[in-house]
Amino acid sequence: MRIEDHLRQSAGRFGSKMALIAGGTQLSYGELDRLSDYLAASLVANGIKVGDRVLMIAENSAEAVVAFFAAWKAGAVPCPLHASIKQDKLRAIIESTEPYTILAQARFLSLVDSALSGADHVPLKIAFGTLPTSATEDWLAYEAIATHDGKAELPRQVDSEALALLIHTSGSTGTPKGVMHSHASLLAACGAIIDYLENHSDDIILSVLPISFGYGITQILTMVMVGGTLVLEKSFAFPRKTLQRLAEVKATGFPLVPPMAALITGMQDLQPDFLPQLRYITSAAAAMPPSVSQSLRALLPDTQxxxxxxxxxxxxxxxxxxxxxxxxxxxxxxxxxxxxxxxxxxxxxxxxxxxxxxxxxxxxxxxxxxxxxxxxxxxxxxxxxxxxxxxxxxxxxxxxxxxxxxxxxxxDIIKTRGEKVSPQEVERVLYALPGIREAAVAGVDDPVFGQLIRAYVALEPDAELSEKDILRHCAAHLEDYMVPKSVEFRDALPKTSTGKIRLTAEQSAPDIEDNVA
Missing domain, CATH: 2.30.38.10 (Luciferase; Domain 3)
Incomplete structure (x- = not known):
């Protein structure tokens, strides 16, 4: 069985039921199945072949979800890229994957055109949204081709071991690496997730996670597999609006990353169990500090x-x-x-x-x-x-x-004074100090000790902590060689596009990696 077969199966069982809510767009299972059929048929009519790559650059949207399933139905391979990707990295990925088509949101057209400048082969370019006046004539409008004209026959794909997805990570060198997943490997992972989360057709999952990386993509696949409803929001930029939205749609599941949890638990006016319909929260993309998980459990005691x-x-x-x-x-x-x-x-x-x-x-x-x-x-x-x-x-x-x-x-292990120090162990102690909102630890080269430990912290707005206060706290809870030698205060710590705090994120293009720790 392949991924798109699950959509067809759910469309047969739950045809009129809501499958996807994204912004102002609502699609039933029947509509999602039909729209992806139409786009797939258009791709085939335009010459796409089994195994061809489909690069996708878009924020969370209904069109992007349709494009995933259309690519699979055409036998192609979606390659979703984060909306914050930079030109040089995009060019490198285009050269590596040699996509047959690039599907992009209207505001990314100039980025794509710049990345394609001088390329030997220009892919079929499809844009959705209102095309800017500066758009070149070779961009096709999604709305025009994702319609049924009855001309192209859609082939039925049967190979479950075929390549289904390319997700790019930066790796230790910063060079993009395309992680290859088959239909079988993705369905195995999602089947296991459904198992331990006990997902079912009554679930309503609200997700703000980018659908350019694994944690976000699994929200689409698991809901389609069980016939649930996915409410797709663009971001967590306005936390209170997201919480209101969770209540409005009566969400039963909410996937998040630890920085989101920290923002929620930092809101002083929330009442315990303020989301009575919420059955579970999942956390990934980084380790959640115990102080945050405990606060979250106190705030939502009946939510797993x-x-x-x-x-x-x-x-x-x-x-x-x-x-x-x-x-x-x-x-x-x-x-x-x-x-x-x-x-x-x-x-x-x-x-x-x-x-x-x-x-x-x-x-x-x-x-x-x-x-x-x-x-x-x-x-x-x-x-x-x-x-x-x-x-x-x-x-x-x-x-x-x-x-x-x-x-x-x-x-990441810091080697100092002949000892090995785990940054995470020091960070847990930092997070336990009231007033610290974000924390990270790194080694700084030193000619005598090899490396010295430096803490980077962002404080809560009303916190008044000095470097001495923080070092005294660390000294009370850590062995001597693990205590930071200095503290650097920041307004906020740099993060990857997945929400993970990473100090190196400020020296490089946004990471599109999905190490779900």
């Missing part, structure tokens, strides 16, 4: 909180059952259903409880590899009996009950 970890390369790797959130707030749980997660040493041997090593993931949800990069693929992947083994490159430990705990990215 699922803390999760994953990477673009496997979509989702682990989850913490909601009943464990209070007992093990630092854990990311165990492997998702139908998969394995284990911690190994440098020789590949499994490690016991308390020992720190690399987390590896095994299962049918692991990517096929990196696009046109056999060397990187071979270093990250290993065939196993039931799928593939993914080397995450992240350091973990497990407790006596087998629950997993993120320690650090292998490259």
């Amino acid at each position: 909180l699922f803390l999760m970890y994953g990477q673009t390369e496997c979509i989702r790797a682990t989850y913490l059952p909601a009943e464990e959130a209070d007992r093990r707030p630092l854990s990311v749980g165990r492997a998702i259903p139908g998969t394995r997660a284990l911690i190994i040493d440098e020789d590949g041997s499994a490690l016991g409880a308390g020992e720190i090593g690399e987390l590896v993931i095994e299962g049918p949800h692991v990517m096929s590899g990196y696009w046109r990069d056999e060397l990187s693929s071979s270093t990250k992947l290993l065939p196993v009996a039931h799928g593939r083994r993914l080397h995450t490159g992240d350091l973990f430990r497990a407790d006596e009950d087998g629950f997993l705990y993120f320690v650090s990215r292998r490259d």
Whole structure:
């Protein structure tokens, strides 16, 4: 079974039921199925072939969701890119993927044209929204081609192992890497997510997550698979409006990232259980500080909180059952259903409880590899009996009950005074100090100690904390070698497009990576 088959199946079962609400657009399952049929037929009529790539540059919108399913129905491969992508990175991805078509929101047309300047091959260009007067004549209007003319016959695709999605990550070098997922691997990941979240056709999920990365895309797929309703919002730029929207649509699920949770719990006038219909919240894209998760649980005591970890390369790797959130707030749980997660040493041997090593993931949800990069693929992947083994490159430990705990990215470990320090451990202590809104820790090169630890913090508006206050707090809760040597105050810390605090985000183009920790 392929992804688009689930849409056809849900359209058959729930034809008139609302599938998607995005801005002012509402689409039933029948309408979503028909519109994606029409666009797919137009793509085929325009010459697209099985396996061709469809680059998509758009904010969250109904047109983008239709385009996903149209590409799959045409046998093509969607390649969604974040709306904040820069010209140089876009050009590199275009050169690498050689797309047959580029589908872009109207405000990104000049970006696409600039990236295509001097290109040997210019893809079919499709724009949706009101085209600016400056748009070149070679842009086709989405509204004009996504209509039924009865001319093109839509082929039925049957290969579930075919490439279904290319999601680009920046990687450690900053060079875009295309993570390849098949229909089978995406459906395996989403099926496991549906299993532990107990999704069903009555679910209404409100998502502000960009549909350019895995966490956002899974909201589309899981709802279509169960026949639920997805309410797609453009962003979390206005938190109170998002909370009002959650109440208006009676959302039963709300996926978020930790900075969003921190903003919500920082609102002083919210009453406990103010969203009585909300059945669960999921958190990914970064580790949630325990102080934030505890505040969220107090604010919404009847709402289940699922803390999760994953990477673009496997979509989702682990989850913490909601009943464990209070007992093990630092854990990311165990492997998702139908998969394995284990911690190994440098020789590949499994490690016991308390020992720190690399987390590896095994299962049918692991990517096929990196696009046109056999060397990187071979270093990250290993065939196993039931799928593939993914080397995450992240350091973990497990407790006596087998629950997993993120320690650090292998490259993020700070080496100071002959000791190894996990930035996350220091950051947890910083977040425990009232008045700190955002915190990050990094190593600063030092000729004597190798590296010195520096803390970067953003304070709450009414907080009055000095560097001395913060260092005194750290000294009371950390071993000497883990205490930061300096504190740098910021109005806000830089974040990737997925909402993850990352100090390097200010030196580079916005990251489109989906490491769901």
